[in-house]
Amino acid sequence: MRRSIATVSLSGSLADKLTAIGGAGFDGVEIFENDLLASDLSPEDVRDRAADLGLAVELYQPFRDFEAVPPDLLAGSLRRAEHKFAVMERLGAKLMLVCSNVSPAAIDDDALAAEQLRLLAERAAEHGIRIAYEALAWGRHVGDYAHAWRIVRMAGHPALGLCLDSFHIAARDVDPYAIRAIPGDKIFFLQLADAPSLPMDVLYWSRHYRCFPGQGDMDVAGLVADVLRTGYDGPLSLEVFNDIFRQAASMRTAQDAMRSLIALEEQVGLRMGGPVAGLTSPPRPVVPTGFAFAEIAAPSAAPLGNLLEALGFVRTGVHAGKPVELWEQGAARVLVNSGSAESPDGPALGAIGLESPDPAASVKRAEALLSPVLPRMRGPHDAPLDAVAAPDGTEVFFCRTARPDHPSWTGDFAADRRGPAAAPGEITHIDHVALTQPWHHFDEASLFYRSVLGLRPHESLELPDPYGLLRSRAVSTEDGGVRVALNVAHVGAHDGSHDTAWQHIALASGDIVATARRFRAAGAPALAIPANYYDDLEARHDLGADRHRLLRELGLLYDRDEHGEFLHFYTETTGRVFFEIVQRIGGYRGYGAVNAPVRLAAQHARPRLRAG
Amino acid sequence: MRRSIATVSLSGSLADKLTAIGGAGFDGVEIFENDLLASDLSPEDVRDRAADLGLAVELYQPFRDFEAVPPDLLAGSLRRAEHKFAVMERLGAKLMLVCSNVSPAAIDDDALAAEQLRLLAERAAEHGIRIAYEALAWGRHVGDYAHAWRIVRMAGHPALGLCLDSFHIAARDVDPYAIRAIPGDKIFFLQLADAPSLPMDVLYWSRHYRCFPGQGDMDVAGLVADVLRTGYDGPLSLEVFNDIFRQAASMRTAQDAMRSLIALEEQVGLRMGGPVAGLTSPPRPVVPTGFAFAEIAAPSAAPLGNLLEALGFVRTGVHAGKPVELWEQGAARVLVNSGSAESPDGPALGAIGLESPDPAASVKRAEALLSPVLPRMRGPHDAPLDAVAAPDGTEVFFCRTARPDHPSWTGDFAADRRGPAAAPGEITHIDHVALTQPWHHFDEASLFYRSVLGLRPHESLELPDPYGLLRSRAVSTEDGGVRVALNVAHVGAHDGSHDTAWQHIALASGDIVATARRFRAAGAPALAIPANYYDDLEARHDLGADRHRLLRELGLLYDRDEHGEFLHFYTETTGRVFFEIVQRIGGYRGYGAVNAPVRLAAQHARPRLRAG
Incomplete structure (x- = not known):
């Protein structure tokens, strides 16, 4: 045609x-x-x-x-x-x-x-x-x-x-x-x-x-x-x-x-039309199965390392040729890259790694769908690591981590161990990442995740931020192995607009109460949730006095849907980035959107840490 | 209450x-x-x-x-x-x-x-x-x-x-x-x-x-x-x-x-409530009767002077204490102020003067409606000239020009005469001014002109610009003596947005054909209108071959409504400002909005003059 x-x-x-x-x-x-x-x-x-x-x-x-x-x-x-x-x-x-x-x-x-x-x-x-x-x-x-x-x-x-x-x-x-x-x-x-x-x-x-x-x-x-x-x-x-x-x-x-x-x-199901240069029928979508890693570009690695340690992460490797640290906990992996020049606002999420059954096919599909394939900047001994640029500039890498059929990118990291000698943490994997999109590229982003990665878009939501309405739309694989929340200002920004181009990495914990206690015991900065939130939570849900007391004490937020319950808390923001710790109980499918306005207000109220 | x-x-x-x-x-x-x-x-x-x-x-x-x-x-x-x-x-x-x-x-x-x-x-x-x-x-x-x-x-x-x-x-x-x-x-x-x-x-x-x-x-x-x-x-x-x-x-x-x-x-018709400090019942609206002047801030006066001369204006005065020139033609007056530091993009419309039956009452009303009253920066011998700031920063002065009951602001200008010795021009008065509003202050501007100045808002229009939709709404007095067109980007701007914060002064001519010929004869730069526009005009209106030929030859645009006809043309833009010359034939009430997309495209196509 x-x-x-x-x-x-x-x-x-x-x-x-x-x-x-x-x-x-x-x-x-x-x-x-x-x-x-x-x-x-x-x-x-x-x-x-x-x-x-x-x-x-x-x-x-x-x-x-x-x-x-x-x-x-x-x-x-x-x-x-x-x-x-x-x-x-x-x-x-x-x-x-x-x-x-x-x-x-x-x-x-x-x-x-x-x-x-x-x-x-x-x-x-x-x-x-x-x-x-x-x-x-x-x-x-x-x-x-x-x-x-x-x-x-x-x-x-x-x-x-x-x-x-x-x-x-x-x-x-x-x-x-x-x-x-x-x-x-x-x-x-x-x-x-x-x-x-x-x-x-x-x-x-x-x-x-x-x-x-x-x-x-x-x-x-x-x-x-x-x-x-x-x-x-x-x-x-x-x-x-x-x-x-x-x-x-x-x-x-x-x-x-x-x-x-x-x-x-x-x-x-159309075959491609005539011989248009460079356009060939794309290979079938290679749906990613999970997150391999999230990479944060930071001016210096130490402050982020402290935050990750407080969450129970251990530094397990240092890249052989670049100033990049690998931090692990369960299947959750965070890279801290202090060699990148691109973080004028302090730490920023620069890349995500997705587990792909066939990384080369993933890249071919992305290329056929006109996504910019990134030049490979790797040393002669590094494992092949294929990446494309998402519309907001985030680099998306396709990985096979620790599989016998493919060289693992983790092999590029020299083993190293820094972190708590105490009990292993409760975090199991990356639950989702949330990326704020430039407001005039939201439709493009939504098509990218849908067509290139084969993710399914969910309903669009409106989230009131103290300085403007946000639109939020999640895309995910059917089984929830990969979830990305795309956020955007509902109307355009202006010169006096408050910058809310935040990005976050949500980590799944098997026991969020233990993770919250560990984090507090380390003296790390969690986002403070107002007492008024808990008064309202008691009005809306009767969870029993003990549970309400625990949520309030640990600063945990709560939501439920017809499938289950959701507990979560946030670290403070450094640069553009913060972490969310989540625990899905039962088959809860959402992202705690009902609590986003409280989170956004608390974030605006805090001076942002420029650490890292 | x-x-x-x-x-x-x-x-x-x-x-x-x-x-x-x-x-x-x-x-x-x-x-x-x-x-x-x-x-x-x-x-x-x-x-x-x-x-x-x-x-x-x-x-x-x-x-x-x-x-x-x-x-x-x-x-x-x-x-x-x-x-x-x-x-x-x-x-x-x-x-x-x-x-x-x-x-x-x-x-x-x-x-x-x-x-x-x-x-x-x-x-x-x-x-x-x-x-x-x-x-x-x-x-x-x-x-x-x-x-x-x-x-x-x-x-x-x-x-x-x-x-x-x-x-x-x-x-x-x-x-x-x-x-x-x-x-x-x-x-x-x-x-x-x-x-x-x-x-x-x-x-x-x-x-x-x-x-x-x-x-x-x-x-x-x-x-x-x-x-x-x-x-x-x-x-x-x-x-x-x-x-x-x-x-x-x-x-x-x-x-x-x-x-x-x-x-x-x-x-x-409510009396004001309790004794709220600073709030008193505003004096009745003092509806302005016409434009006294439009003031352009320009780095240097000469290039604008040449443009005004080509339109048939004569420099009739120079301010006694400031580098401000007064140019007149009929009741149209343009001030060129080369002493203001505020024109980083070249010439900009900084102020308008409105004829008021009672300037002091106009200012009192504006003040009661919370408009910032501007400090008077005038010499000891200057006539009183009262002004407030409109929401977009334009200074609005209330004047009584050449009336025996009030000192006229024109008295501050020492008589001077520079300009064509030839036949007087055909321009009679300022028909309207058009001001681009910051997109997040449009509602405020609309209320300002309505409540402070007593102007009546007209229907909102959408005008397609090559780089985004514009919203346009005119406000005017009942008799059309004062007309202001407020334009704004329909959705927010972004970093890569093309700047269209243009302002213009529309001058009414009693014989636009003569004005256009005068302007061309002076070698002055009119905005070029594409031949395709005239092909379409011939398809839409059968005005007779002679008239179509004349419009095309002189670059005049055409519109009609049920009350009459409208002819207009534009000068090229210098800085943020351009002039429009209009002739209303019969009782035409509009602003030629149907031609705005052609004008906007032509303006984007031209490199902007930084003259003046």
Whole structure:
């Protein structure tokens, strides 16, 4: 299938958009009329530039408010159409999108609509142009594809067909099943967009919140599968109106769009189209099975070492060639890298390691989905360690730790032992990591974790921070072996915004009470939880006086869902990083989101430690 | 009336919020439960701190999902209530807000709701506490105040009354008329919020887009008038959930909230409440009648002078004591101030002068509405010139130019004449100014122009800029003598955002064709409009070949509405500033918004002149 995108989906001038679209490897482009009007490129310049970039001009759009008008308006509309046909000829565009009429002048009369569209198609055909008629979800009389199809069939002109748009179909919850009855050659064009579920008017939702397939909550793949069954062989074309993409860098958005299409084609089971350089069918997702490590870049290793010791970690190794320490407890491993220059705000989470059944295949998939593969900076004797960059810059490594079939990255560390000689700690593994995303790259991040790593997105939550609402969405493997919480400011930041770009590593403890006692006994700084929280907890839950007393004494937070209970506490923040210690009791599935506002307020109240 | 505000309306810690609320001169505060839970102040600390700040704790809120539950849930809810009563006693709060039940467990049974609320009121009364029952617009069974009132009346307990919330009433478009039938002493509390008209689900709208009265589109004053007729004598209390206020500086938001209440009280015809220091009833609005001048701060005066000359302006004066030039044409006056240090990006619009029938009263009103009055920096012989700062920092001066009853500011300028000796120009006056607002102060600006200057807000528009959507809202006097267009980025900016903080001065010409020819003949730089724009204009409007040719030749843009036609063109931008030349033909009322995307694209395409 050819891959196409509408220019309105990207930011910048029309020339910038074409360059970005060509650079991302698309085959074609929809020219959005306003982009042309505002451009100082002539239609001929656009045609030539697109051709140079290997882009077909697939569609000129939109032509509005044409059909089913009183006869006195028709002449003016046809005059308008002739002007547009002339522009299209200069542009080399052979297909014009006509949206269903939204004007109050439109008449509810299918026969009239068909008659006038037939007339338009006749005129178009004289210019070698075809008309793709699309039902806007908010069309005045024609609001779904089945209705548009009745009109197109009634008109019965070879130059008149349908444009289907996944957003309009899903937004009105129209059953896509009837698409199968439409002959594929009467579907002239297919536009694709996704959107998060948001409770608002469909027009407002469409204009501001569309996103690329896989970033929202709609079943775009299901619709595409229905359309392909008809024999449709036109392009898959993305058409997204998104407030944030309008602001973002066009090259990056175009690449994200291409990632979305590749993942969509895979979902639909499409073989890859023609010989597009560098694009091959991605290997199947290699779902990670757990965390191998989390790596913190810190100006100096000692303060973090003290914190880890207080949690029961032992320093088990020092890297042979770099100032990196390995700290272990159970299967939880934390690397402290004091050789990185990239922590202006003090310690920051720079990398995570994921256990992969096949690290090389993991990297190949990431590469096929356009993730930047990181150059390997390792010594001649280091184990192979493959990594890609997540959208927020976090390095994601694919590991096989201590498996006989693969060299283990831990072999690069010279054995060493520093830490408590006392009883081993209760921490068993990394439960999850939480990463604050740049607010204008959240959709991209969500698609990355879903398509590249095969994680499943959970519900979006809103968390009130004292200085603004946060949006939070977790992605995880089915069994919870890998869980990542993605957080983002709900609206954009401004100069005076309080920085909450925190990152945290949540460690699972088999006995959080013991871990909390150990941590306190070491004199380490836990985040102080206000007494008011515990007063409210007693109002909400009757856990018995002893348990309430214990939670209060140790500063533990509490949550429950229908599957089980959740206990957790936090260390204070150093730089951008803090640790959370969690204990899941029963099958609790959440992340303690109900307690996040209390945590955030406590964090803002504390001066941040710049230790490490 | 007492003035109150809910802590949830502001950003920061509970301690910060109280300080801001006290500082803005409120009499009382609603304590939002989550703010208390997340605070390390004990309830007693909060009580003492509020008292120190002169704030009564008017309400503790919200208590959720209580009434009309099956008997087995009631005991747990009462237990929860007893815990909250204990907190309220420590807090010194005597009134608890109970929201109508939204839980699926709630039963649609008014008698049961009344019986359980009566029980709650009995328990509350034992602690000296009263219950204010509020219908949430999205309550499961109780969604409007009339229904809540039936239940309260049925319960018939002296400690049980109503809380009315203007948002819930206006959002569901419930007729407020029936409020007059409620005895004033059964209305225990009145919460106020406004909101812009947005087509979305009421819960989502309420949680994200509320704003202070006068900033949105609801008739809050009408509702307050209805409530006051009942004899209600509790506080007027603001309760606003707003994504942007959550991020903003709390002191500034609190002051904006107070400005909103003062303006609301004036609308309702309330005399001012108790002797709050510094707060007196504002003098009636003194509506400005026109623009006296626009002042541009520029590193050097010469390049701007050349531009003004090309437009037909003449330099008529030089300030006696400062490096400020006065340029005039008809009643259009532009000051070029090369003595200000505040133009790091080159020329910027620093001040506007408005013709006021009574400058001193204008300033008194602005002061009463909490606008910063600017210190007078003038020489001993200068005419009095009064000014306040608008929310975006623009200085707004109140003038009486060349009137016998008042010294004219123009008297401070020594007569001078530099400029074309040729025919006088066609420009008659300043038509409007357009100011880009910081995106997180748009609501504040809208209230400032409305309440302080008495301008009327017009419809909000969305303008697509190549690098993001802009929101634009004009405010004007009834006769259009003063028009200000406020523009703002639709979503927040980010580090990579393209700066579009442009400001412009629109000059009315009686013959724009002559002005355009004069400008071109002087070799001055007009903003180039793409040929594609004119191709489209011919498709949209049939103006005759000659007129289309003239528009294209002179780079004029065109619009029409049902009242008339609009012709305009732009100069290139220097620093942050450009000029627009406009001609209104017939009674055209708009601002040529349909052409703004073409203008914005052309501006981004041009390297900005740093001249001046």
